[in-house]
């Protein structure tokens with residue numbers, strides 16, 4: 001039996017996989033079961049920030065594996081402490097809770113917000129999120145996700161979430177006033193929603209309103225974080241400082257990790273026993289993440305911006321392209337041809353791409369070689385026309 005047939009028989013049918021088995025890779029080149037090579041513009045949905053089998057990451061992970069792969073959170077371990085310190089120092093935040101995924105990081109943020117309001121004696125518990133957002137697949141984060149089609153299948157979903165339109169400041173402020181809102185949670189660039197960047201005025205106005213009214217301003221940086229948008233975190237493009245941000249995907253470089261990063265205001269909301277995770281802060285995941293995080297230097301971030309400008313200018317000028325959206329190396333492309341056809345043609349021609357709603361989506365490794373990127377963009381351009 002082939003991998004494909006075994007998987008089809010024994011793995012729950014939750015993924016509509018491409019007809020492609022991937023076996024190995026290096027950097028931004030990945031091979032299928034027949035040895036055919038592809039330029040990877042997906043990085044495992046923004047996870048492998050420095051590509052496949054990146055030497056420094058492998059070294060950090062394997063040396064930790066050979067030392068201490070896991071102990072419980074009843075004990076201190078250095079990778080967890082050092083990663084938390086590194087993140088806080090670069091973001092002016094105060095404390096970190098480590099989880100294993102983006103959804104779990106958001107679960108923690110939701111708990112921080114509810115507890116913060118309760119400690120203050122406020123009669124507030126709702127979290128406001130935006131329409132067309134995506135915050136995860138657990139029941140609470142599904143509730144938070146502002147897309148109806150995710151809601152209908154699993155009722156009853158946890159209550160305590162309200163939604164308002166992105167880029168409509170009045171709608172958000174009215175909803176906050178009407179619904180006992182304790183926190184706003186938003187993605188600066190809606191990823192799964194179609195790579196849509198929020199307006200600066202909107203983000204700043206919501207941030208200011210939250211600040212003035214002691215409502216937590218929380219940013220979901222699960223996809224946008226860790227250099228993806230050309231800044232360390234996407235909120236840094238907006239000149240705002242969140243009270244809480246969550247991240248995951250690219251932070252781990254390929255091992256499961258999530259982080260809920262809390263600023264001064266809410267740093268003591270959760271105390272002993274209020275939250276926990278068996279694997280959260282695992283030494284191997286944290287050692288790998290630290291090797292990723294330490295390499296998100298200004299130099300790397302400016303190379304992300306340069307590659308972004310290249311992709312934007314090449315594809316905006318392409319006849320088969322209607323528009324290009326996003327920020328940094330998180331790019332959505334509205335094409336004239338159906339996106340499914342373009343992804344297939346790119347795959348046939350050795351380039352792996354993603355979709356988001358009706359757009360072609362690119363999330364290449366941050367350190368993708370410029371020559372490889374140029375080759376891949378040429379393949380995309382010819383697939384679009």
Ligand SMILES: *Cc1c(COP(=O)(O)O)cnc(C)c1O
Nearest residue numbers: 101102103134135136191222223
């Ligand atoms: C992927 C994603 C999540 C969920 O992360 P998981 O690790 O799959 O749980 C949450 N929020 C955003 C913005 C995401 O892109």
